[in-house]
Amino acid sequence: MRAIVLVKVALQSILKNTLRSLLTMLGIIIGVGAVIVMVAVGLGAQQRIQQQIENLGTNMIVLTAGASTQGGVSQGAQSFNRLTVANADALRRESTLLVAISPVIVTGGHVQGGIGNWRTAIQGVAVDYQVIRDWATTSGSFFDATDVRVARKVAVIGATVAANLFPDQDPVGQEIQIRSVPFRIIGVLAPKGQTAGGSDQDDVVLAPYTTVQTRLAGRQFIPQILAATASPSDIPAAMEEITSIMREQHRLAAWEDNDFTVRNQADLAAAAQSTTEVMTLLLAAIASISLLVGGIGIMNIMLVSVTERTREIGIRLAIGARGSDVMTQFLVESTVMSLVGGAIGTAAGFAGARILGHFTGWNTAVSVPTVVLALAFSASVGIFFGFYPARRAASLDPIEALRYE
Amino acid sequence: MSDTAVIRTHALTKVYHMGSTEVRALRGIDLEVRRGEFVAVMGASGSGKSTLMNILGCLDVPTAGTYDLDGERVNGLDRNARAHIRNRKIGFVFQGFNLLGRTTAVENVELPLLYDRSGQKLHTRRLALEALERVGLSDRAHHQPSELSGGQQQRVAIARALVTRPALLLADEPTGNLDTRTSVEVMALFQDLNEQGITIVLVTHERDLARYTRRVVELRDGHIIRDTPVPERAVAAEDLRTIALDDEEAS
Numbered sequence: 001m002r003a004i005v006l007v008k009v010a011l012q013s014i015l016k017n018t019l020r021s022l023l024t025m026l027g028i029i030i031g032v033g034a035v036i037v038m039v040a041v042g043l044g045a046q047q048r049i050q051q052q053i054e055n056l057g058t059n060m061i062v063l064t065a066g067a068s069t070q071g072g073v074s075q076g077a078q079s080f081n082r083l084t085v086a087n088a089d090a091l092r093r094e095s096t097l098l099v100a101i102s103p104v105i106v107t108g109g110h111v112q113g114g115i116g117n118w119r120t121a122i123q124g125v126a127v128d129y130q131v132i133r134d135w136a137t138t139s140g141s142f143f144d145a146t147d148v149r150v151a152r153k154v155a156v157i158g159a160t161v162a163a164n165l166f167p168d169q170d171p172v173g174q175e176i177q178i179r180s181v182p183f184r185i186i187g188v189l190a191p192k193g194q195t196a197g198g199s200d201q202d203d204v205v206l207a208p209y210t211t212v213q214t215r216l217a218g219r220q221f222i223p224q225i226l227a228a229t230a231s232p233s234d235i236p237a238a239m240e241e242i243t244s245i246m247r248e249q250h251r252l253a254a255w256e257d258n259d260f261t262v263r264n265q266a267d268l269a270a271a272a273q274s275t276t277e278v279m280t281l282l283l284a285a286i287a288s289i290s291l292l293v294g295g296i297g298i299m300n301i302m303l304v305s306v307t308e309r310t311r312e313i314g315i316r317l318a319i320g321a322r323g324s325d326v327m328t329q330f331l332v333e334s335t336v337m338s339l340v341g342g343a344i345g346t347a348a349g350f351a352g353a354r355i356l357g358h359f360t361g362w363n364t365a366v367s368v369p370t371v372v373l374a375l376a377f378s379a380s381v382g383i384f385f386g387f388y389p390a391r392r393a394a395s396l397d398p399i400e401a402l403r404y405e
Numbered sequence: 406m407s408d409t410a411v412i413r414t415h416a417l418t419k420v421y422h423m424g425s426t427e428v429r430a431l432r433g434i435d436l437e438v439r440r441g442e443f444v445a446v447m448g449a450s451g452s453g454k455s456t457l458m459n460i461l462g463c464l465d466v467p468t469a470g471t472y473d474l475d476g477e478r479v480n481g482l483d484r485n486a487r488a489h490i491r492n493r494k495i496g497f498v499f500q501g502f503n504l505l506g507r508t509t510a511v512e513n514v515e516l517p518l519l520y521d522r523s524g525q526k527l528h529t530r531r532l533a534l535e536a537l538e539r540v541g542l543s544d545r546a547h548h549q550p551s552e553l554s555g556g557q558q559q560r561v562a563i564a565r566a567l568v569t570r571p572a573l574l575l576a577d578e579p580t581g582n583l584d585t586r587t588s589v590e591v592m593a594l595f596q597d598l599n600e601q602g603i604t605i606v607l608v609t610h611e612r613d614l615a616r617y618t619r620r621v622v623e624l625r626d627g628h629i630i631r632d633t634p635v636p637e638r639a640v641a642a643e644d645l646r647t648i649a650l651d652d653e654e655a656s
Contacts, residue, residue: 005519016507315503318464319517319565320492322485398464402503 006325010332021337024301027294028341028381029348032374034287036349037356039370042280044353044363049272052194059232060132061098061239062263063225063246082259085209087249088126088225094245097229097238100128103209104224107217111205113176114165120158122178122205124212125226132228140172140187143208151210156187158202176205181215183207235264291374295338295381302334302389313393314401327394334386335379342378346371410473411573411604412438412461417470417480418627419456430456432627433470438573438606443599445615446608448624455577457624458608462495462575463487475572492520496566496574500581502558504550510561511537511546517569536564540594556587563594567603574598574605580614586648592617593641617641 014021065083088103095101105124110117129135130142143154155176162171171185183205192201213219229238239262246260306313313326350366357364417434420427430453438444448454459465460472463479464487472480475494482490491497496517504513514533537546540560550558559579566574576595580588596617599605607618615621616639623631 009519012508012512311503312505315505316516316520317488318462318491318497318503320488320520320569322488322520324485325520399459402499 006328007332007336010329010336013329013333014336020301020305024298025337025341025344027297028291028338028378029294029345031287031291031294032342032345032378033348033352034290035284035374035377036346036366036370037352037364038283038287039280040349040353040364040366041356041362042276042283043365043367043370044357046273046276046280047365048363049276059229059235060265061227061229061235061242062268063227063242064261064263065221065223066259066261082250083222083225084220085213085222087246088222090249091225091227091242091245095227095238095241097234097241098227099230100131100228102126102129102132102226103222104129104226105209105212105217105219105222106224107212109179109216111161111165111176111178113174114169114171115167116165118161118164120161120203120205122207122212122216124209124217125206126209128228129206129226132226135192136190137187138190139170140185142187142206148208148210151208151214153181153183153211153215154186154207155183156189156206157185158189158200158204158206159191160200160202161205162188178205178207179216183211235266239264288377291377291381294341294378295385298334298338298382299385299389302330302386303392306330306389306393309393310396310401310404313396314398314404317396317398318402323394326396327390330390330393331383331386334390335382338378338382338386339375342375345378346374349374409439410437411440411442411475412436412606413473414461414467415471417457417460417467417472419453419460419465420468430627431460431467434627434629436622436629436632438604440572440604441599441602442620443595443605443618444607445618445621446606446624447610447612447615447621449610451626452624453627454608454610454624456627458575458577458606461573461606462497463490488520489522492517492522492569494572496563496569496571498559498562498566498574498576498579500578502550502555502562502582504558504561504565506550509547509549510542510553510564513550513561514565514568517565521569532568533564536568537561539567539598540564554587555583556590559583559587559591560594563591563598567598572604574603576605576607578609579607580609580611586645588614589641589644589648593645596641 063083083103085103088101091098092101102125107122107124108119109122110119111122126148127143127145137156138159140156142156143152146152147154155178157165157171157176165171165176166174171188174185176183176185189202189204189206194200209222213222227238227242229235242262243258246262247258250259252259316326317323353364353366356362414434414436417431417436418429419431420429422428434457446454446457456465460467463474463482466482466487467480470480471478474490477490477494479487479490505516511530511533514536515529518529518532534543534546537543540563542557542560542564545553545557545561550561553561580591583591592614595605595607599619605618607614609615616635618635619638620634621631622629
C-alpha cells in the first residue's frame with residue numbers, strides 16, 4: 001500500500017515536469033539505444049560468419065603446405081610446398097575416416113567467352129570437391145571421374161562468372177577460353193555468397209585438377225588438399241589420421257615438426273569468431289560509456305532537482321513524511337526515469353539496428369539477453385546515480401528547507 | 406488532567422551554537438494549552454517565538470525541558486518518530502501557504518494522508534474533499550495553486566492541516582502574505598474552526614490579529630513575559646461586514 005503510494009507520488013512528480021523528465025531520460029535513451037545497436041551489429045557479424053563457415057561445407061578438413069602457428073594463421077605457408085597429388089592419393093588409400101578428398105590448385109586468369117572476358121580464380125579440383133563443399137549445380141552437372149582421369153577441358157563456373165559472361169543464356173554447352181585454352185562449360189554452381197573475409201565464393205571457375213595442372217598451372221605441387229568426414233564427431237580422429245599419414249608420406253623423423261597444417265572448420269570459425277567477439281565487446285564498451293554518461297546526467301538533474309525542490313521536500317517533511325519516504329520518492333523517480341528511458345532506448349535500438357542494417361547491408365541481430373541486460377543496467381544506473389541526490393533530499397532539515405527560497 | 410492539555414511544556418530551553426557564541430533562544434518556557442483553546446503567541450523578532458513554534462511543531466527538539474503533546478512525551482524523539490507525530494497530531498499553516506505547485510487543491514490536501522503510517526486512512530480522496538468543504542473550497546478542488554487567490558491558497562493549506570484531524574493546529578503568521586480583508590477572512594475561518602473544538606496556536610506579531618484569539622502569550626528574550634486572556638474577543642465575521650465588500654473575493 002505505502003509502496004504504491006510512493007510510486008504514485010514519484011510518477012506524479014515525473015509527469016508534472018515532462019520536459020525535464022524527457023531531457024533526463026535522453027541520456028539513458030541514447031545509451032541503451034547505442035548499446036543495443038552496437039551489440040546487434042557485432043552479433044550480426046558473428047552470425048554471418050557462422051553462416052558462411054557452414055556454407056563452406058560441413059565436416060571439412062583443410063590440409064595446407066607449411067607449418068603454422070596457432071589460431072589458424074599460416075606462417076610462410078606454401079613457401080616449402082611439398083603437397084602433391086600423390087599425397088592426396090595416399091590419403092584416399094590409407095585413410096579410414098575420410099569420405100572425400102580433393103586437391104585444390106588455385107590459379108588466376110582471364111576467362112574469355114560469352115559477352116566478353118572476366119578475371120576470376122581458377123581452381124583445379126577433384127570430383128569429391130562437390131561433396132566436400134556441399135555445392136549443388138543449378139544447371140548442367142559437375143565433372144566426373146573420367147573427366148579428371150583423362151584431363152578433359154571441361155569447366156563448372158560459379159554464379160558470378162555465369163552472370164557476367166552469360167547474362168541472358170544458359171552457359172552449359174558454351175565454350176570459354178582460359179588463358180587461350182578452350183574449355184567446355186558443363187555446369188553452373190548454385191550461389192553461395194561471400195566468405196567471412198568478404199570475397200565472392202561464386203566468382204570461380206572449377207576444372208579437373210589434372211587439366212589445370214597440365215594446361216594452366218604447370219606445377220607439380222598443390223597448395224591445398226580438402227577432405228571431409230562422414231560426421232563432425234569424426235573430425236578430431238580424422239585430423240590425427242591425416243597427420244600420421246602425411247608425416248609418413250613426407251618421411252618426417254620423430255623430432256621434426258610438421259611441414260604441413262591440418263585445420264578444420266571449427267578452427268577457422270574460432271579464429272573468425274574471436275575477432276568478432278572482440279569487436280562486439282569493444283563496440284559494447286564504447287556504447288556503455290554513453291550509458292554511464294546518461295547515468296551521470298540523471299544524477300546531475302536529480303541533484304538540481306533536489307535543490308530546486310527543497311521547499312517541496314520541506315513541506316513533505318513538515319506534514320509527516322519521513323526521510324526514508326522522501327528518499328524512496330527520489331529513488332523511484334530516478335529509477336522510473338531510467339527504466340522508461342531504457343525502454344524507449346530499447347525501442348530506438350531495435351529501430352536503429354533495422355535502419356542501419358537496411359542502409360549498410362550489414363547483418364544485425366538484436367538479442368534478448370542484450371535487451372534484458374541493457375534494461376537491468378539502466379535500472380541500476382537509476383538507483384546508483386539517484387542514490388546520492390535522494391539521500392541529500394532525505395537528510396534535509398525541514399526547518400531549513402521550509403525557509404529556502 | 407492530562408487529557409485536556411494539548412500542550413504542556415516545562416522549563417523548555419533551546420540553545421543554538423553559532424561558532425563559538427551561544428544563542429539562548431528559549432530560557433525556560435512553561436506553557437499549557439488546553440483542548441479547545443485559541444492562543445496567540447506574540448513577540449518581536451528574536452523573542453524566540455519561531456523557535457518555540459518549531460519545537461511545539463516537533464520540527465525541532467529542545468535542548469532541555471519536557472514537552473508533552475496531547476498526552477505524549479515528545480521531547481527527545483528521533484527524526485522518524487517526530488515525523489510520525491507531526492503527521493498524526495499537528496496541522497501546519499504557514500505564512501507562505503507552502504502548497505505544492507502544479508498540484509491540484511485536493512491533491513495538496515490529500516498529501517498528509519499519503520504519509521499516514523497507521524494505514525487506516527483509506528479513502529484519502531474523500532477525506533480531502535471533506536476537508537476542502539469545511540473551508541468552503543469544494544468548487545476549487547481541482548484548481549492548481551497558481552489558479553487560486555492568496556486567501557484561497559491559505560484555505561487550501563488550512564484544509565490540508567485539518568485533513569488528518571490533528572490535536573493541534575499550528576499557524577505561523579498565516580496572514581503575513583494577505584491583505585487586511587483576506588486576513589480577517591482567514592481569522593473568521595480560524596474562529597469558526599475553534600468554535601468546533603479545534604485547538605489553535607497562532608504565532609504572530611500583529612496585535613490586531615491577536616484580538617480574535619482567546620488568550621495571548623507574549624515572549625521576550627526567550628521568556629514568557631505575559632500570559633493573559635483576551636478580555637473582549639473580536640468576532641472576525643462581524644468585522645468582515647464592516648469592511649467594504651470586494652466583489653472579487655466574495656466567499
